[in-house]
Amino acid sequence: MNEHTKVIRPETEKTGAWQKTALWIFRLTALLSGMALFFPPANPGRISEKINEAASLFTTGISRETITNSMGRILRSHWIQDGDITLLMIACVIVMLGVIACAAGACMSLGNRKMQRRGLTLPLIGAPVMGIGLFLIHRAYRNMMAHGEEVGKLDTIRVMLPDGFTVFCIFAGLLFVTALCAFLIMKPEKDPAAKMEMDEKYRLFLMMLPVILLSFVFAYLPIWGWRYAFFDYKPGGSIGPENFVGLKWFGSLFNDPATVRDLVRVLRNTLIMSGLGIATSWLPIAFAVLLAEIRSTKFQRTVQTLTTIPNFISWVLVYAIAIAIFSTDGFVNSFLTNVMHQTGANTNYLQIADHTWLKMLLWGTWKGVGWSAIVYIAGIAGIDQQLYEAARVDGANRFRCIWHITIPGLMPTYMVMLLMSIAGILSNGMEQYLVFENAMNKDVIEVLDLYVYHIGIGQNQIPLSTVVGISKSLIGVTLLFGANGISKAIRGESII
């Protein structure tokens, strides 16, 4: 990026419609091929079915381990030669370099004429580089084919030319043609002293682009995983038309007796625990209001500091503390033995499933109430003191002051918190319940998030857990927008 390019001369000549079209097709193709680098189904380098289905072109280029992790015997017996895999990796890196050059060209094509012309020379080199890389992939494919035939193991190594190969050929061709067209149509810059410049709006956008792409890859791309919900997918297997099952898994949420039983139990736990959380969501307000009644600032600050600490330790540590206090050899039992002189006190309270919901609520309160109160404490500090003075002059006692001034002053904040927790009623998170879970309380502690983890990661039921996850996400978004709508209607202000 050039320094000192703030002042942009207005573009006097209009760019032609043809050139504009060519440029936009070029940019779009460059963007798509850039994303396809990280998109396994479009991997041109998957020239054998034995290459990991989850490997993208990028991964194929940089990680030999990923390519070969499911072909142990094939490699040991040299049915696929190491050299061919190296060739494949080099070829993938070359394709990648070509794509990067094209992408850089696409970025530069947002600049002024001089920069555009410079930028467009990049794909004119980059697209042929992609072609060379693709040619080398094809070469690796033919080598493998020939070698497989030689050793008679073609059936085992399953050499193929993936769809991604065709896709990338089309990309390379399209990039080259559109860039060439745009380049040829474009008039050269007349002023030889012109500098490479770019309109500020595009410059800012390009600076933002890496962040946008990161967000896309880690927050939006997972939605692509929703396709597992429509297939009979087993880990390590593949998905295709042969195991497409449509809405079968969605149906099983209502039809399959075992699933329905689990879901009812899990939803009961989820709703009860969230419900208890919402029912006690006034506690931080009570905490803040009562704390404000104490005159000593030093006392207030100390309490606030010390009660906030538990919020900053992880649930694993909370569990460690629970063990220290409530296990067989924990504090409670040794206190009963040593101080109360009670004999035989060796109950492991953590293994008792009674009142699990209440216990989880208490742990959550222990961890969170001090922290949640901070926002209300600050809210109280922000209430106009004159209100209190006026109320006192009118003869209000402190309870009336709290009831008629403090609480109404905190209500707007509380409403936001309440609506957010209603929107998140299905999302309790799984950490707390995972760490406290044991054989005794399994049935009453398993919330939706933990259930998804258990069936998805623990039991490898990818489609079913995906379906549950999708339903949860959609309900969550609906609730959020509902809550937002309510907030807009009542308070005239949105919460998101």
Place this chain on the structure above:
Amino acid sequence: MSKKTKEPAMHIKRTAGDWVFDTAVVILFVLFTLICIFPFYYLLINTISDNDLVTGGKINFIPMLKDAAGNGVFGVQLGNYAALRNVQDLGSSVIVTVVRTILGTALMVITSAWAGYLVTKQKMWKRSFWYRFLVITMYFNAGLVPWYMNMLMMGLTDNFLAYIIPGMVAPYNIILVKTYIESIPSSLEESAVIDGASTLTVWRKIILPLSIPILATISIFGAVGNWNSFQDSLLLMNNRPDLYTLQHRLYIYLNSSSNLGAMMSQGGTVSEQAAASMLNQRVIQYTVSMVSIIPILLVYPFMQRYFVKGIMLGAVKG
């Protein structure tokens, strides 16, 4: 946290009811505060007392060592902490967690500062669309299993980078930075632009120094989050126990039924090994817990004012 005194200097007679009420409130808060901090103290005294006394359940309120007759007397020892050197796999977890906390936090803060600054730029092409594009990810996620399959697809399973890269874009922190930067007078930036400073220079020389308070806030939040991270390690590092985070390692220790003393590695002298094998499982669990709590407790007094600032800024809608 500066608190204005609630009661204005008015001379109201305090009734007996007021006294009772005040006393009750103070007692309530003292009790709750004790409940909040006693467990930490209890963990601590169990790690610095004589291990036999701990195992025998003799430690309740003060750390104790054995006297000549074998009775407990007040005293402390730090042998358990020294013996942690020999606890298998703990070292790698500590290193992984420390590196992750430093690197992950630094990259997250830089990204948030950069993105938070750029989204204040009205001139950006489709600015509000991209801003919403980032922010909406706070409220929506594809679900655990699709997320896991995505990480698998990216080659980020059994890979240290999985701790760093996905956490770089933190929408909530971007909102905090954006809100903060919007409160900086724009004249500062404008004058620099007139003097010919580029966007990058303005960001580096003007925006970054002025937004240090908010950057401190988000880096503390980020560091605590990284230090406490457990779920990503649990989900993604199945074949790489050497990349487990400290919390994950502690989780394993807490759930292991075998005697951790037996898990000691072969390193160390004979006397060290003897000392190590005297450790029982509980003591190791407590000591490792203390090790992962201590950094948070140490930085806590310094970070508290930033926490408060952060949550207040968060209450301002982005």
